[in-house]
Amino acid sequence: MRFEVPDEDERATLWQAMLPPAAPVVTGVNFASLARRFEMSGGYIRNAALRAAFLAADEDSIITAAHLARRPSVSAITRSGPGPRVPSPSVRSVMS
Numbered sequence: 001m002r003f004e005v006p007d008e009d010e011r012a013t014l015w016q017a018m019l020p021p022a023a024p025v026v027t028g029v030n031f032a033s034l035a036r037r038f039e040m041s042g043g044y045i046r047n048a049a050l051r052a053a054f055l056a057a058d059e060d061s062i063i064t065a066a067h068l069a070r071r072p073s074v075s076a077i078t079r080s081g082p083g084p085r086v087p088s089p090s091v092r093s094v095m096s
Helices: 008-017 031-037 042-058 065-069 091-095
Strands: none
Touching: 008 031, 008 042, 031 065, 042 065
């Protein structure tokens, strides 16, 4: 079963909504920038957000743009065949 990729506004909302409610997030993360950089389904966004939360917890840190944009957190969705491609983001682009 294939699901349509949410539009950019929906992805920005999903990035923010998929973070665990009790997880602390640094002020200034640009969720709209994440949505522009990563064209993916809600399930992949959820996995990337949860991985970012685990990475931050492992570092005893709050969740930062670096955790959210970290390549391994979305590498599972990079495809060589048909489907959305995931660009390699820079942390600066996520914070702007």
